[in-house]
Amino acid sequence: MVNPQVSMSDERRERVLDAAQRLFLKYGYDKTTVSDIAHEAGISKGAVYLAFDSKEAVMDALLMREGERVQEDMLARMRADPNGGALFALYRYGLEALSDNALMRAFYGRRREVFGDTLRRLEPRIADAESRSMSVEFVRHYQQAGLIRPELDPHAVAFLLMFMRYGLLTIDEVVPRDQSPPLAVIGALIAEVLQLGLAPLGGGDAEAGKRLFEALSRAALDRLKRQPAPPNTPSEEGGTS
Amino acid sequence: MVNPQVSMSDERRERVLDAAQRLFLKYGYDKTTVSDIAHEAGISKGAVYLAFDSKEAVMDALLMREGERVQEDMLARMRADPNGGALFALYRYGLEALSDNALMRAFYGRRREVFGDTLRRLEPRIADAESRSMSVEFVRHYQQAGLIRPELDPHAVAFLLMFMRYGLLTIDEVVPRDQSPPLAVIGALIAEVLQLGLAPLGGGDAEAGKRLFEALSRAALDRLKRQPAPPNTPSEEGGTS
């Protein structure tokens, strides 16, 4: 069904996604119409439908693109740091990359103002992404690589990493972002605390961590890409009659 | 205005609060009527108004009572632990006490299903309670007492403690409570991580911490009690004309 041929409309798609991102973040998914997106992108409404099957497909493609960007960003930060493979650095860079991307921050924060009614549809994917990035399996791998102390309960550690990220990404509903300490300071502290609290004495082999993380995250992304399309959930509802 | 004489209707008040607590948690503030509360408490509606000025006053008194209970609970846990003055123990017991109180958990989690429209009115008080319990001043005191490493930025530490608690208390909107590791396990891990990550080597003087915390929390509670009534916010809205 999907045309394997990549036409020159790729740039068109990007512009639509750019426009959609701006408008979704500013007005929310529900209050943004397809005409608005077309106008913002400087094309006609029909052209949007040449590039995407539906409004939801625009959202999906946008999330995919931004998710990849976050991942690239995180990997770049990691590679730039000679000690970037240590758990503390990984987590820090992941958080920083996420926090720097407004759309993904809203995604993980499940902001209803931004995603509106499609949030329900996206929910499983958020949960999936969340568990993928800091799952129990992840923690086990790190324990085997000697980057997390082996005696710690991997479930508890995964949960800790999860709710810490959740808290950091969602607390700006309560404390405005500009009243919090700068992200770099927070990131550094989180990194330090996790390093001291979870890593073995000496911090483990940072290079091994770097390789491990790169492999794991690539594999996860590929798996995601291979998944063809998000299952349609036509808000099934009804009695038992 | 408040009658200084404590009548025997104190038990009546308690029963009303018990009833209100059950109903608020089960049906939410909006869907619970004063008649419902009266019925659940086994008295008439008029009697409710003999004990409280308004429905909002019931909510306020309930939150005050449960807040005190949480504090008592936390202090009890702390006192029971010979090492309870260490930062890690304090934070852990605070979280556990909070998590064990359904109403206060909903309060800190800003659950709209529970608090309904009054949530807006309560919001400042939540923020106040939040900052009170883990404020920058708090952290500074602990640094002076040698329980938190002095070189750490107190703002960052306070923010870390804040968003961690926020994340833990609110993540069960996403991950059902019964799918998370048991609170005791999480509490222990949090304690361990914070101890290793924030405390100086050796952990500092637990006794001093215990005394300090008790004093600080008592003072905070007293200050709160002295505050007469929450300011009425009649949802002011309108232009600048």
Place this chain on the structure above:
DNA sequence: TTCTGACCAGAAAGACGATTTCGGTCATAT
């Protein structure tokens, strides 16, 4: 071909009066 914008059907958003609900009061009973 490539793209446009008028067009459509179904959904959502008002309009609005009738009806019900609910916080709060008070005359009355105990």
Place this chain on the structure above:
DNA sequence: ATATGACCGAAATCGTCTTTCTGGTCAGAA
């Protein structure tokens, strides 16, 4: 004194109808 529950007015809810909006299509322009 203490407590009750019928009562009140404001506000919310409901039901119904009308109007507007909006995702998606398609005949035709470029």
